[in-house]
Amino acid sequence: MSWIREGELNLLEKISANILKAGPMPKHVAFIMDGNRRFARKKQMGRQEGHMQGFNKLAETLRWCKHLNIQEVTVYAFSIENFKRTKDEVDGLMELAKQKFEKLLEERCFLNVCFAYTSRYEITNAVREMAWGVEEGLIKASDVSEALLSECLYSNNSPNPDLLIRTSGEVRLSDFLLWQTSHSCLVFQSVLWPEYSFWNLCEAILQFQLNHKSIQKARDLHREHQASQQLEADRACVAELLQHHGNGKPADAQRRQEALLHHTACREERIHDFLEALKHKRDSFFNDLTSEAAVA
């Protein structure tokens, strides 16, 4: 039986989905599923029950996302900070996660779960990976750029979220995807996560659609700015290089241009090889982990 229930939307929901789909739709949505414990208190049930409801709501939400052609979903399940909770609660959540995610492996969908995650740690880890690349002689310190850092994050296989939704009325990011959501549409909704409805999701998507043009413009502006910064950095490197080898004679424009093209090509090749090595390192790490788990 499918954990992501293949139930159909009712007629009204279907019509609304079709209306929304006539406009621009987010391809990747991130959720901070907040409010399980408050919900439990409100309904006078145990915290564990609240988390169960939260998981069920996640399943339902994934079904809605499928109907809305949202290809990728990232959720914030558990942060390092959350380990401050009582041992019983933490153990309970871990067991629940294990059960639910085992079933999820049978489904084909892109669900990213951020588990024991903080964004600052992720960014720091990306910097560490780049430093490792420098240590191994794969890249130079001057190759470090915003684009390269993004490629070293855990989320490098996914596009940045178009839409970030946080429930339960809190209006913070709580160390979640700080780098990736710099130009995302942020929607804060006061509904508690276990009470999230299809209409809440539509509301958030509508908000995304209203912001789409201006956010797209901001993203394009940022991309252009990044490109010009990269060009400037390349030019600076080349100027230094030419000065070094030039014996004091100023290089002519053509030579500068050739050197620039050469430098850029070399940089791109270095980065490509570094990213391959990084991927290989990560894959072997996971392979070792799973083979250890299989033995255990």
Next chain:
Amino acid sequence: MALLYGLLWRLLLLLVHVNRVLVSWLRVRLRSMKGRLWERAVAALLLPLALAGFPDQQKKLNHANPDANGNPVTGSRAAGRRARWLSDGRALDKLPVHIGLLVAEEELSYTDTANLVVWCMAVGISYVSVYDQHGIFQKNNSRMLEEIVRQQQDLLGVDGSKYSVEVLNNGSDKQQQNVLSCRPAVKLLCPDDGKQSIVAAAQQLCRSVEKRERSSKDISVTMLDSLLRESKNVPDPELVVKFGPVDSTLGFLPWHIRLTEFMSLPSHRGVSYDDLLGVLQRYSSCQQRLGQ
């Protein structure tokens, strides 16, 4: 069929826009009108299409104070205002140490922004940052400083020099020994202070790795954090107030906004002291559970 849905979608967007225009028109028109009629009108309009983006400030019943909007006044009125604003600040359970003013609008107003800065400082906030996605305020920092000084004199009277402001430029940061010094500080920020600063810190660390001064394994969150503070000592903002219709941080200090509360006001143009106070009151009543 696709055509029909397309039309319905455009109609939906049109309805939302009409709703928004009506609400902001009413806000302006009925600002001075006392209570019930205004509240009922707003409630009636907002309820059917209550879209939650960044939570918008609901206008509370405010007895509009003619002094509050920066008309040139005599010394005693300014002193009275100064005292009142200070007591407003003291009446709050908590005030942010650093407030970020994120102007997500294309047309910028130096006067209104300067007003906001002066009000923030008058209420007792010691570090105010101003951000726009094109970095225009930062590029024109001398004009901004002039405007702040002018508004200080207008709003706080001649004695406003007590609140002498430091507009922190990138160059003078190294002289800023203690960010939490007695003098309120204003920092003008741009997108490069965000991701690009993180990249610069990363480059610095990689260069020291290149020179074998440290190993990649030494790099920790604390190290990266303190490196970021070294070049631009910006404390984490507890509160960011966003002005404008765009629901995004638009690149504002990604590293620093880990636990920041985000609140929004429709526009910085024509913003009033009461608007700002409303946001601060809301901030003072929020609870940060920090994972527990």
